[in-house]
Amino acid sequence: MAKYKMHVLVCGGTGCKASQSAQIVENLKAVLTENGLQDEVQVITTGCFGFCEKGPIVKMMPDNTFYTQVKPEDARTIVEEHIIKGRKVTNLLYTDPENNEHVSDSKHMGFYKKQIRIALRNCGFIDPENIDESISRGGYEALGKCLSEMKPEDVIQEIKLSGLRGRGGGGFPTGLKWEIASKNHADQKYVVCNADEGDPGAFMDRSIMEGDPHSIIEAMAICGYAIGATKGLVYIRAEYPLAIDRLQIAIKQAREYGLLGQDIMGSGFDFDIELRYGAGAFVCGEETALIHSMEGKRGEPTFKPPFPAVSGYLGKPTNVNNVETFANIPVIITKGADWFNKIGTEKSKGTKVFALAGQINNVGLIEVPMGITLREVIYEIGGGIKDGKEFKAVQTGGPSGGCLTKKHLDTPIDYDNLIAAGSMMGSGGMVVMDETSCMVSIAKFYLEFTCEESCGKCTPCRIGNKRLCEMLTKISKGNGTMEDLYELRNLAAVIKDTALCGLGQTSPNPVLSTLDNFWDEYVEHVVDKKCRAGVCKSLMSYEIDQTKCVGCTACARNCPVGAIKGEKKMPHTIDPAVCIKCGACIERCKFGAISIK
Amino acid sequence: MTKVKSLADLKAMREKFQSNLDVREKSNNQEEMVQIKVAMATCGIASGAKQIMEYMMEKADAMKIRVVFTQTGCMGYCHAEPTIEVKVPGRDPLVFGHVDNKKADEIFEKYILNNEMVDGIIPVNYEVIDK
Numbered sequence: 001m002a003k004y005k006m007h008v009l010v011c012g013g014t015g016c017k018a019s020q021s022a023q024i025v026e027n028l029k030a031v032l033t034e035n036g037l038q039d040e041v042q043v044i045t046t047g048c049f050g051f052c053e054k055g056p057i058v059k060m061m062p063d064n065t066f067y068t069q070v071k072p073e074d075a076r077t078i079v080e081e082h083i084i085k086g087r088k089v090t091n092l093l094y095t096d097p098e099n100n101e102h103v104s105d106s107k108h109m110g111f112y113k114k115q116i117r118i119a120l121r122n123c124g125f126i127d128p129e130n131i132d133e134s135i136s137r138g139g140y141e142a143l144g145k146c147l148s149e150m151k152p153e154d155v156i157q158e159i160k161l162s163g164l165r166g167r168g169g170g171g172f173p174t175g176l177k178w179e180i181a182s183k184n185h186a187d188q189k190y191v192v193c194n195a196d197e198g199d200p201g202a203f204m205d206r207s208i209m210e211g212d213p214h215s216i217i218e219a220m221a222i223c224g225y226a227i228g229a230t231k232g233l234v235y236i237r238a239e240y241p242l243a244i245d246r247l248q249i250a251i252k253q254a255r256e257y258g259l260l261g262q263d264i265m266g267s268g269f270d271f272d273i274e275l276r277y278g279a280g281a282f283v284c285g286e287e288t289a290l291i292h293s294m295e296g297k298r299g300e301p302t303f304k305p306p307f308p309a310v311s312g313y314l315g316k317p318t319n320v321n322n323v324e325t326f327a328n329i330p331v332i333i334t335k336g337a338d339w340f341n342k343i344g345t346e347k348s349k350g351t352k353v354f355a356l357a358g359q360i361n362n363v364g365l366i367e368v369p370m371g372i373t374l375r376e377v378i379y380e381i382g383g384g385i386k387d388g389k390e391f392k393a394v395q396t397g398g399p400s401g402g403c404l405t406k407k408h409l410d411t412p413i414d415y416d417n418l419i420a421a422g423s424m425m426g427s428g429g430m431v432v433m434d435e436t437s438c439m440v441s442i443a444k445f446y447l448e449f450t451c452e453e454s455c456g457k458c459t460p461c462r463i464g465n466k467r468l469c470e471m472l473t474k475i476s477k478g479n480g481t482m483e484d485l486y487e488l489r490n491l492a493a494v495i496k497d498t499a500l501c502g503l504g505q506t507s508p509n510p511v512l513s514t515l516d517n518f519w520d521e522y523v524e525h526v527v528d529k530k531c532r533a534g535v536c537k538s539l540m541s542y543e544i545d546q547t548k549c550v551g552c553t554a555c556a557r558n559c560p561v562g563a564i565k566g567e568k569k570m571p572h573t574i575d576p577a578v579c580i581k582c583g584a585c586i587e588r589c590k591f592g593a594i595s596i597k
Numbered sequence: 598m599t600k601v602k603s604l605a606d607l608k609a610m611r612e613k614f615q616s617n618l619d620v621r622e623k624s625n626n627q628e629e630m631v632q633i634k635v636a637m638a639t640c641g642i643a644s645g646a647k648q649i650m651e652y653m654m655e656k657a658d659a660m661k662i663r664v665v666f667t668q669t670g671c672m673g674y675c676h677a678e679p680t681i682e683v684k685v686p687g688r689d690p691l692v693f694g695h696v697d698n699k700k701a702d703e704i705f706e707k708y709i710l711n712n713e714m715v716d717g718i719i720p721v722n723y724e725v726i727d728k
C-alpha cells in the first residue's frame with residue numbers, strides 16, 4: 001500500500017457539501033494526478049470540522065494548516081503552492097479578527113482553544129465512509145473490551161460512575177436508565193437511537209452521524225450487551241439524507257467485519273441495527289411518540305408511566321438514548337469513568353455539543369466542557385456579536401427552552417444551572433441575539449412553531465398554545481393590555497401543569513422566560529405601543545420630515561395603498577391609518593426625508 | 598472479507614491500519630515530536646530530496662522515532678542541496694546540507710538520538726518570522 005506523505009482533509013458535512021466541497025475534492029485529485037502526486041498525497045472527505053461559518057474547510061496534514069472558504073478553483077493553488085512549493089496560501093488562511101493576523105494552525109484559533117472533543121473526537125479527522133479509519137482510532141475496541149472483559153452489570157456500573165446524563169434534552173442519568181432496562185426481563189428488548197433532532201437550528205446529532213457513524217453503532221451494541229437486547233433501531237428523520245447514507249454504509253461495513261451480526265468477536269453476543277425513517281415532526285422526538293411512529297402508528301405521545309424501559313417498542317422493554325449520548329459511551333468504556341467524571345461540574349459530567357447560530361461571528365458546531373460560561377462560549381469561541389452590535393440574549397433549549405440575558409453571562413453552563421435560570425440545556429441549540437431582536441417576536445416565533453408541531457392529542461397543548469400565540473400576536477400588533485400580560489403568565493402555568501407530554505409541558509418556557517427577563521419590553525409594547533428593536537411593524541410609524549421633503553412625488557407614486565398625499569414641489573405627508581408600513585417609500589426617497597418612529 | 602473474530606484480532610487490525618493515519622495523528626502534537634523539513638524546490642528535487650525523504654521516513658519507522666515530515670520550499674542553500682531542517686523538541690532547529698543516506702543515518706543515530714554533533718550543519722543567520 002502506498003504510504004502517503006501528506007493528507008488533505010476536506011469537510012464533507014452537509015453545510016460544506018452545499019458549498020461544493022465535493023467539487024474541491026475532485027479538483028484536488030485531478031491536479032494531484034496531473035503532477036504525478038496521487039500516490040504521495042491522499043485526499044480524504046471527512047465529517048464536519050464545526051467551523052461552518054467559514055466553510056468549506058480544507059485542512060493540510062501533517063503541518064495542520066487550516067484553509068477556510070475554499071472554492072473549487074482554489075484546488076490548483078493549494079496543490080501548486082502548498083504541496084509542491086511548500087508555501088502557505090495566505091489568502092485562504094483564517095484571519096484572527098482581533099489582530100488581523102493570519103492563523104495557520106487551527107490549534108491557535110480562538111474557536112478551537114476552549115473546546116474538548118469527546119463526542120466529536122473523530123469528526124473532521126477520519127473518513128466516515130471507511131471503517132478502517134475508525135478502527136485505527138480505536139473504534140469498536142470499547143465493544144471488544146465489554147464483550148471480553150466486562151459483565152453487563154460492569155458496563156452499567158461504569159456508565160453510572162461516569163455520571164453521563166442524556167444529551168437529548170432531559171438529562172436523565174444514562175447508567176440508571178440502562179439498569180432499569182436490564183432488570184426488566186423479556187424475550188426481546190430493543191435499543192433505540194433517537195436521531196430525530198427536531199429543534200430549529202440544531203445540527204449536533206446530524207454532524208455526529210455524518211462524521212463518525214461507527215461510534216453510534218458501537219455504542220448501541222454496547223448498550224444492547226448491557227441491557228440484554230439483540231436489536232437496535234435508529235429513528236432518523238428523512239430530511240437527513242447524508243446522515244442516512246453514511247449510517248447505512250457504516251452498518252454494512254460493520255456487518256462485513258462481523259462487528260454487527262451473530263457472535264460478535266467470538267463472544268456469543270448477537271446484535272444488529274436497522275434504520276427507521278421519520279417524517280420530520282418535532283413531537284416524534286419525544287420517546288413515546290417516536291416509538292409509536294416506529295410501530296407504524298400516529299406519532300402521538302402517551303402518558304408515562306409505563307416508561308419505554310418497561311414497555312416500549314412492540315410492548316417490549318426499550319432503551320431510548322440520544323445520538324450524542326451514545327457517542328460518549330465508547331470513550332467512557334475505553335478511558336474509564338474516572339477519566340470522564342473529572343470533566344464538567346458536580347452534577348453534569350463531560351462535555352456538551354452546541355450548535356451556535358444567530359447574530360454571532362463564528363456560527364458552527366462546538367463541543368465544550370460542562371461548566372464553561374456563556375461569556376466564554378459567545379465571546380471567545382463564538383468570536384462575539386456580529387457587526388460589533390450589543391449582546392441581548394441567547395436562546396437555549398429550542399422551543400422548550402428560554403432566553404438567557406447579560407446577567408447570566410457568567411453562569412457556568414450545566415443542566416441544573418440552566419433550569420434555575422429559566423431555560424434548559426435541551427439538545428444543544430444556541431441562538432444568539434443582538435439588540436435588533438424583539439423579545440415578544442422571539443416568544444411568538446417559538447409559539448408558532450409549537451402550534452404547528454403540536455400533535456393535537458391533549459387540549460392544553462392544542463388550544464392553550466394557540467391562545468398564547470394569539471395573545472402574543474395581539475401584543476405585537478399594539479392591541480395588548482396589561483391584563484394580557486398577566487393572563488399570559490396564568491395560561492402558561494396551566495399548560496405546563498396539565499399537558500400530556502414534554503412538548504406541551506415545556507412549550508410556554510419561551511414566553512415565561514422572556515416575561516421574566518424582558519418584562520420592560522413587554523410593558524413598552526402594551527403601554528407605550530413601542531417596539532424598541534423595530535421589529536413589530538404595527539408599532540412603527542413612518543413620518544416625512546417636512547424640512548427635507550422637496551415634493552418630488554416619488555414616494556406617493558410608489559405607495560401601494562395611496563397613503564401619501566401632497567402637492568408637487570410641496571412637502572408630503574403620510575396618513576398613518578392607511579399606511580401598511582411596507583417601507584417602499586423609504587427605499588424611493590432620495591432625500592432621506594422619511595424615517596421610522 | 599476478513600472477519601474480526603476477537604478483541605485481539607481487532608487490535609491487530611488497528612495496528613495494521615494505524616500507520617495510514619499517522620500523518621494526521623502526528624499533526625495534533627507536532628511540538629512534542631521531531632520535525633524534519635525537507636527543501637523540495639526544483640533544486641532540492643533535482644539533487645535527490647525526494648529519495649532522501651523517503652529513506653528517512655523508512656529509517657524513522659524502523660527506529661520507532663515519531664517524526665513529522667513536511668516539505669518546504671527552497672531554503673536558499675542551493676549549493677548544499679539536499680538540505681533538511683531538523684527540530685528536536687527542546688533544541689534549536691538545525692539545518693543540514695548535502696544530505697545523503699549515510700548522512701541521514703548519522704543524523705538519526707547521533708544527533709536525534711544522542712544529541713551528538715554531526716558534520717554538515719549550515720549556520721543559520723536568519724530568524725524565521727512566519728511561524
Ligand SMILES: Cc1cc2nc3c(=O)[nH]c(=O)nc-3n(C[C@H](O)[C@H](O)[C@H](O)COP(=O)(O)O)c2cc1C
Pocket residue numbers: 165166167168169170171172174194195196197198199282283284285286287288320321322323325326427501502503
Ligand atoms: C417535544 C420533544 C421533542 C424531543 N425531541 C428529541 C430529539 O429530537 N432528540 C432526542 O434525542 N431527544 C428528544 N426528546 C427527548 C426524548 O423524549 C428522550 O428523553 C431522549 O431521547 C432520551 O435520550 P437521552 O437520555 O440520551 O437524552 C424530545 C422530547 C420532547 C418532549
